[in-house]
Amino acid sequence: MISDADEPKEVFMSRFRLLTPDAQYPDDAQIERRTAGDQVDWNIFRERSPDNIPSDVLAKCDAMVVWHEMPVTRAVIAKLDRCRIIVRAGVGFDHIDLDAAAEAGIPVCNTPDYGTSEVADHAIALMLTMRRGIGSYHRNLMDSPQGGFDHARAPLLGRLRGKTFGVVGLGRIGIATALRAKAFGMRVVAYDPLVSRGTEIAAGVDRVDRIEDLLAQSDVVSLHCPLTRESHKMINAERLAAMQPHAILINTARGAIIDIDALIDALRNGTIAGAGIDVLPVEPPAPEDAIARAYANGQDPIVGERLFLTPHAAWSSPESVADARRLSVETAMQYLRDGRLRNLVNAPMQTRLRAAS
Numbered sequence: 001m002i003s004d005a006d007e008p009k010e011v012f013m014s015r016f017r018l019l020t021p022d023a024q025y026p027d028d029a030q031i032e033r034r035t036a037g038d039q040v041d042w043n044i045f046r047e048r049s050p051d052n053i054p055s056d057v058l059a060k061c062d063a064m065v066v067w068h069e070m071p072v073t074r075a076v077i078a079k080l081d082r083c084r085i086i087v088r089a090g091v092g093f094d095h096i097d098l099d100a101a102a103e104a105g106i107p108v109c110n111t112p113d114y115g116t117s118e119v120a121d122h123a124i125a126l127m128l129t130m131r132r133g134i135g136s137y138h139r140n141l142m143d144s145p146q147g148g149f150d151h152a153r154a155p156l157l158g159r160l161r162g163k164t165f166g167v168v169g170l171g172r173i174g175i176a177t178a179l180r181a182k183a184f185g186m187r188v189v190a191y192d193p194l195v196s197r198g199t200e201i202a203a204g205v206d207r208v209d210r211i212e213d214l215l216a217q218s219d220v221v222s223l224h225c226p227l228t229r230e231s232h233k234m235i236n237a238e239r240l241a242a243m244q245p246h247a248i249l250i251n252t253a254r255g256a257i258i259d260i261d262a263l264i265d266a267l268r269n270g271t272i273a274g275a276g277i278d279v280l281p282v283e284p285p286a287p288e289d290a291i292a293r294a295y296a297n298g299q300d301p302i303v304g305e306r307l308f309l310t311p312h313a314a315w316s317s318p319e320s321v322a323d324a325r326r327l328s329v330e331t332a333m334q335y336l337r338d339g340r341l342r343n344l345v346n347a348p349m350q351t352r353l354r355a356a357s
Contacts, residue, residue: 016336017082018329019043019061021053022069024089024321031322032065035329050076058083063332065089066096068312074100085109085335088345089328090315091173092254094227098346108346109331112172114323115315120176122314123222123252124184126276127165129308130156130248131220139304155305156248156274158219161185166218168211169225169253170195175203177222189214192225215242220250227254237262240271248274252314255280264290267302274306278314 016039020029023046033042043057048069058079064086066072072086077100086101088110101108129135133154140148165181167174170192178188188205191214200207208214211234215221221243225231235249235258243249249272251258260281266272277291285292291309294300315324334340 015039015041016062016333017041017043017060018063018065018332019045019053019057020065020067020089021045021047021050022067024067024069025325031325032329035326036333040333055079063087063336065328065332068092068095070095072096072101077101077104077106080104080106085332085341087111087328087332089324091115092226093345094254094256102346102348105348107335107341107344107348109335109341109343110345111324111328111331112343114327115317115320116172116176118317118320119173119224119252119314120180122278122310123177123224123250123276124180126250126252126278126308126310127160127181127220127222127248130274130276130306131158131160133157135308136305158246163187163219164189164217166191166214166221167205168192168214168221168223170199170203170205170207171224173252174222174224175199177224178203178205181220181222186220189218211239212242215239215247216244218247219244220248222250223253223257225253225257227256231257233257233259235259235263237265240266243272245270246273248272248276250276252278255283261290264294264302264307267306274308276308276310278310279312280309283312 018036018040023029023044029042029044043061045053047053050070050073058076059081061080061083064083066086067089072095074097077097083106086096086106086108088096088108091110091112093108093110096108098108133156136154140150140153161184163186165178165186165188167178167188167190170190174190174192178190181188182204189208190200190205191208191211233256237259240262263275267275280291282289294303294307295309331342334342
């Protein structure tokens with residue numbers, strides 16, 4: 001006779017509903033569905049505006065996996081009746097209201113362990129595009145394969161070995177970029193007031209305590225810091241004027257770190273020599289934005305010679321996209337199923353304790 005204790009028990013697993021409001025992939029969440037498993041229902045949108053996400057969809061989701069296209073505002077978070085976690089499929093989270101999420105008791109996590117190599121490679125590629133004249137040669141040869149066949153027609157051409165490469169932000173990507181610059185025989189100097197002392201020793205770079213000191217001595221300045229209140233428009237007209245006139249500026253971090261209008265003026269006035277920009281304060285740029293106007297007719301002399309823009313693509317490769325998709329869903333499901341957090345960027349528990357005290 002088999003007792004009740006010996007009978008196999010049916011295991012019931014809760015179903016979860018996940019929402020991605022601004023998916024950055026063309027398929028029907030194949031990687032996400034495979035990673036999350038069969039006990040998950042999905043709502044997939046490709047919106048930029050939260051107004052286009054139905055309120056009932058927001059109210060019913062157990063987790064949000066967001067990219068960088070749609071702002072997750074306090075008003076959006078107020079509609080998340082069931083949401084237990086927000087995961088950024090990517091690194092930067094300045095478009096998510098962390099305080100509002102914390103007040104609602106919702107942890108916000110990011111996915112920093114993808115795309116590091118791609119972003120570092122892209123920063124170096126922008127440097128090479130200018131310092132080896134690749135962009136200029138291409139533009140001139142497109143105009144005329146005969147007249148453009150001239151090695152001297154590259155205004156930013158120059159030797160890299162022995163020059164100084166300045167890294168603003170000595171995190172994962174900053175270190176990866178610094179190591180690549182060192183491989184070209186460049187001296188690397190870094191500024192980052194947030195990383196612990198000795199990080200520069202581990203990376204084999206020199207450290208400065210003032211960004212002005214980095215700007216004054218660098219032949220190339222590459223930005224790899226997050227967007228915060230302190231870094232917003234950190235590279236402004238005054239800071240651009242502190243750079244050397246032959247220097248180039250590279251930004252693969254966040255667009256609003258640079259005052260774009262000041263940058264365009266600095267390029268036109270010869271304050272700095274060149275800029276390679278992958279990120280903008282508004283993406284894509286509005287037609288009236290200075291950088292959009294420069295690119296609009298293809299005739300502006302700084303474009304393709306001293307200004308190079310890529311479409312927030314530094315992170316992108318098939319491998320990197322797959323990693324971001326998989327890791328972000330793993331992070332969400334780990335918390336929903338096991339209550340374990342990784343890569344937390346806000347403090348919901350502390351907020352709850354303060355509210356209860």
